[in-house]
Amino acid sequence: MVGIKSYGAYIPRYRMNHNTIFSAVGFLGTFPAPGENAVANYDEDTISMAVTAGINCLSGMKREKVDGLYLATTSQPYMLRQNSAIVATALDLQPGMRTADFIGSTKAGTSALLSAFDAVKGGTSSNVLVCASDCRLSKPGSSQEPLYGDGAAALLVGSDNVIATFEGSYSVSYDFPDRWRAAGEKFEHAWEDRFIRDEGYATMLPEAISGLLKKYNLNIKDFAKIAYPGIYVREHGAIARRLGAEPGQIQDILLDKIGDTGSASPLMMLTAAIEGAKPGDKILVASFGNGSDALFFQVTEKINKLADRRGVEKNLASKKELSSYEKYLAFRNLAPMDLGMRGEESIRSPMSTLFRERQSILSLCGSRCKRCGTPQYPAQRICVNPDCGTVDEMESYRFSDKTGVIFTYTGDNLAASIDPPAIYGLVDFEGGGRFWFDLTDCDLDSIKVGMPVEMTFRRRYIDEACGVHGYTWKATPIRV
């Protein structure tokens, strides 16, 4: 039976209170809705968040079995160069696979998920990882700014050991021009909210959900949880009432906790719904964007066997307030920071080096000596163990899923950084191996020698002259 085998989510550590935004750029007469948004750090983007959600989803799963990766987003860093292929490389997935980007609509997350179900059902793929991730840039002072949050969700689709079976779907598609962004544009445009709400949100979502109920002869009361985006809070509740659902059936829209995560939103809510589900529960999830996809699932006994993982719940609990709106603007390069002349030194983006060394740079794979067992990063041909020195007897060894401890560190005020001081250190990996890495999502005062860390995939730089978004692995205190 085709369904979901595993889930994972990623919500950035930083949260910005709506009051912080409104006190900086709020218009006269407007007032903030209570709540906060998840805000990606300066070194995060759609790709990096998708990778972390993917890692969380693949925890305990066999990575070598994954033969498809779909990335859904409306904020992909690259227009040309497949974003999903970067995610797959970072996850160290084997190259004998299908990758695809699903873009252009907040419906893209469910589109990718439906395509994954089709691929597995049709027998062309066995295990497809679907990552939905959005890190949308809003114009300061815009209505999107307090609405949008950053985050990602990942679901592993397959036909064995499924924790929730995919039972069916119903879709509607309209060229609904609520929001749009033309090629080359930085910010999106939006039509009037009342138009979006009444002609789109309140019409198309119920149309898809009702269509699903009718198609499969279901009653709304059959569902333990019903999840659909809540970009208009009051209307979100009204839709539920019109459908005849009880308040207890409605999945939390997370709008006051992380904001609307765009294409990731339905998958994020589905993840949260599965986390709280018990065997036999039926779950309905619907997206909104140029129409709507409605999907329904039934949770299986296998849910009890899936090991504890980082879904929505754990990510929600782990947070730090970003109280400076100016800092947020710097993170998004909306208030460009002076990095000094040292920071302006040319960034080389040698693409042939990047490709040849992709295992080191993007997959964080080093080597392990078959003779003495010493893991080493980056990959060596001659064993670094001074008592070994064996030549060319190495096997690939992945460090990205290993934890480590901080061997030493510093907070550097001289290094060019968007969020000074630049914190970096040497990491000793559990199981062996040492290297130095930037440290991210941490504060200098909290870092100690011997502190446990894990690895996280991050954007290293944007080379505007060459149009390159470069990525790297950093260490971060283990997120509980």
Next chain:
Amino acid sequence: MAEGIKNKVAIIGMGCTKFGELWDKSAEDLMVDAFKECIEDAGIEKKDIKAAWFGVHFEEQSVGKGATSLSLALKLPFIPVTRVENFCATGTEALRGACYAVASGAYDIALALGVEKLKDTGYGGLPGFRNLMGARNALIMPKVTAPGTFAMMATRYFAVHGLSPDDGKRMLAKVSVKSHHNGSLNPKAHLRREVTEEQVMNAPIIAWPLGLFDCCGVSDGSAAAIVTRADMARNFRPDPVYIKSLQVALSSGEELMYTQWDGAHVETGYRAGVLAYSEAGIKSPRKEVSMAEVHDCFSITEAVTMEDLQFSSRGRVKDDIEAGRFNLDGEQPIQPDGGLKCFGHPIGASGLRMMYEMYKQLQGKAQQPERQLKNPKIGLTHNMGGFPAMNVVSVAIVGL
């Protein structure tokens, strides 16, 4: 059986410019200044020099690649000139090249000259290290700076030896106070002001736990040496200074990639010291080395180097620092000229600048009487280039 370099080569002339922010001097001006003093000191003519070694690190900041900038600046008459570069050991590598050339018997007289014009970058500190380590490393290593990488050694030293940040910083402050005192007496130094321990402790943090006064200056400068075969040396002057040892050790990768290194010392420093003492026939460095100029790019570097070179026992340098052992009037003066701390670190020149001080002290010609050490017998210079986890260290030992 290899014999080593001991007593095969002598320095017969040296020159060293004033170091500092020399806005009105080009790298070529500095080369000419150092060379003028050097050749006058040696008492030879330019035509006597048969080969030259030239050290410069950030060639893109000033002179460009190759060695023609030296041959053109000095108008060397179609002799072999070789450019060397080995991070901060560049100046010592130039001297090593010249000494090996003479020791081999290929030439009678050779020149070593190092220069660096750091102050044309437009900002304080060294240029970024992004492109210094090669294309692949630029994509996998953090964007470190020199202070940051050495700060990590201080963090580690404090952790390994159980020093609180305050105690550790105070130990390091004493290192800088001592060097500033020495530099204040030296007209060729860049920074010539005394500082107090409290000033050092309260200075702005550059890279935690290192503050401004834990970091050496950034300067322009040049230094040069003329060397000849030991058996010819006394033909030129009565007090030539003999090379006892010239050693270099480079990281094997185990510090950065293997997990044995404790991060609280520089492995290459210890190894280069062992090699140098063996070559020079020194059994007890703490007793036999009269004075040293070591690579104090940061206060922590000098502190661990005292242990690496076996002047202090492991983890105990604090006792020696507090006892004043390394002060100008102490038992084993370190940085008698003020060190990198006060001279700054024009990379290609530093090794030869250190040797200039050893040479003058051994000859009893340390210009100012208050700077002159009493009858030093053996002098040592030490350069360390790169980062504590991956680097090159040179150790040179000289004596009368």
